[in-house]
Amino acid sequence: MSQEMNPGTYTAPVLKDFERQGxxxxxxxxxxxxxxxxxxxxxxxxxxxxxxxxxxxxxxxxxxxxxxxxxxxxxxxxxxxxxxxxxxxxxxxxxxxxxxxxxxxxxxxxxxxxxxxxxxxxxxxxxxxxxxxxxxxxxxxxxxxxxxxxxxxxxxxxxxxxxxxxxxxxxxxxxxxxxxxxxLHPWPDDVILGVLRARGVADERAHEALHVSGGSIGRAVEVAGDENYWQRRQDVMKDFFAIESRSDVLKVSTAWKDRKEASAELLDDVEDMLRLLLLVRLGRRDAALVQGYPEAWRHMAQKGDMESFSQLLDAVSQARRMRMNQVTWQAVLEKLLLRMMEEKSKWST
Ligand SMILES: [Zn+2]
Structure with a gap:
């Protein structure tokens, strides 16, 4: 955080902060x-x-x-x-x-x-x-x-x-x-983190809110305070990223098939979480941010090839298209989960 940011005394940018915009x-x-x-x-x-x-x-x-x-x-x-x-x-x-x-x-x-x-x-x-x-x-x-x-x-x-x-x-x-x-343009990371800290957001949550904010202070603040969001992220980590076997695929897709109203958010979450692995791989995010992922994914964040990352992100885009085309939600989930399971098994030791 830069000196003139006045940490702890503001919860939104003040006029001087806008100098960081250009x-x-x-x-x-x-x-x-x-x-x-x-x-x-x-x-x-x-x-x-x-x-x-x-x-x-x-x-x-x-x-x-x-x-x-x-x-x-x-x-x-x-x-x-x-x-x-x-x-x-x-x-x-x-x-x-x-x-x-x-x-x-x-x-x-x-x-x-x-x-x-x-x-x-x-x-x-x-x-x-x-x-x-x-x-x-x-x-x-x-x-x-x-x-x-x-x-x-x-x-x-x-x-x-x-x-x-x-x-x-x-x-x-x-x-x-x-x-x-x-x-106005997307804000630098330190400004967003400064706003979140001033609002009392814990560090780990602040970094994750920063990651999904796209440089928007408003979005970061909204995400940081949205308990449903954090609960859903935990569920996604526990279910989608822990997947080990075909029976897990069936279990998870059955559990999520009734949460269709959250389907758009779910796919956004999976994409964000995969993208974070990619950013760590590219050295643009700290590896500490993926500590909560199962080991195989952390391994991928160290060694993964770009082709695998791009295939995974494609699988999410494809799931979005299938969902729009009225394919059964459970079938969409199964296809995505199978792709994630396949990738994860490549990185398991
Ligand atoms: Zn005055």
Whole structure:
């Protein structure tokens, strides 16, 4: 963990941490500090990469009344964190700020944006600055986007729009071109581990959550706290990876044939767990992470050839296809288990 990460004092990234996402964020912080920020940002990136956190951090920075912004302690900082700062307008599908817009809509209709435009034309409550956060901005109807465009073309002094989207390609190009792009990428391992540790997640679990997170802090946090997930992983290890004989194949496929509702997750688990063996083999993950696997698999993680790994991963893909094609779930399981048994026996000593 790097020095500036402040271990133990945060459970989500703070503005400074975003510098780890690339030079554009160091530039962002400098422009915020210099007061030369633009009036619209488009924050994009995959689920769990911190888009909403970044928006909240920018809002805190711009509204903070403390000495070293964002101080985290002044009323503005506290209110932004709590989601009740009077000069932060939060727009999202289904939870309208305009009382005449129906609740629960999947889109953001034009009347909602008209309301935003009306509000941003009024005086602010506190310090002259106002932040409009539009979550899932791609859910704005074309009409709504056009209404927003007019506002972006004639910005109100002190108002900053933060558009958040994981599908920015669905926005009008005219909207995109009026915004400064802030794209978020998968996070480095040490940042994710730092967040998990700060939340009190035990080391072994944190490393495994990191492994399945794909660089998403949100996914890592979700997995780390999902007891069903950990129980299922234990079951998969105990059943699928301990397989020794054809009678085991029958026993395990019979036991799992009624858990069809978890079948997609099960195949994801098997794939993740095989992939971890491969990453250890490639030297990209610590061998300690596969200590819980039966010996034959640990042996494969030391000596396995790429061809065998790729055949195993293919077997999982094939199981997915068979499942989609309505092949009996038990038959899908048997085929996969037989392939795993065959591979495992190659590495048993
Ligand atoms: Zn503050």
């Amino acid at each position: 030079a554009v964020y160091a530039g962002l912080i400098r422009t915020l500090e210099g007061g030369s920020f633009v009036h619209a940002y488009l924050i994009s990136g995959a689920a769990g990469t911190g888009k909403r956190t970044l928006a909240a951090e920018i809002a805190r920075f711009l509204l903070c009344t403390g000495e070293k912004r964002p101080c985290g302690a002044c009323p503005a900082c506290v209110q932004v964190r709590a989601g009740n700062h009077p000069d932060v307008i939060l727009v999202q599908p289904g939870v309208p700020i305009n009382p005449s817009v129906d609740k629960g809509l999947k889109s953001i209709p034009v009347d909602e944006i008209r309301m935003v435009n009306e509000l941003t034309g009024q005086h602010t409550f506190v310090g002259g600055r106002r932040i409009v956060i539009i979550q899932r901005a791609e859910k704005m109807t074309p009409q709504a986007q056009n209404a927003l465009l007019k506002t972006l073309e004639e910005p109100v002094d002190g108002t900053v729009f933060l558009l958040i989207s994981d599908a920015p390609e669905l926005l009008l190009t005219t909207i995109v071109s009026r915004c400064r792009a802030l794209k």
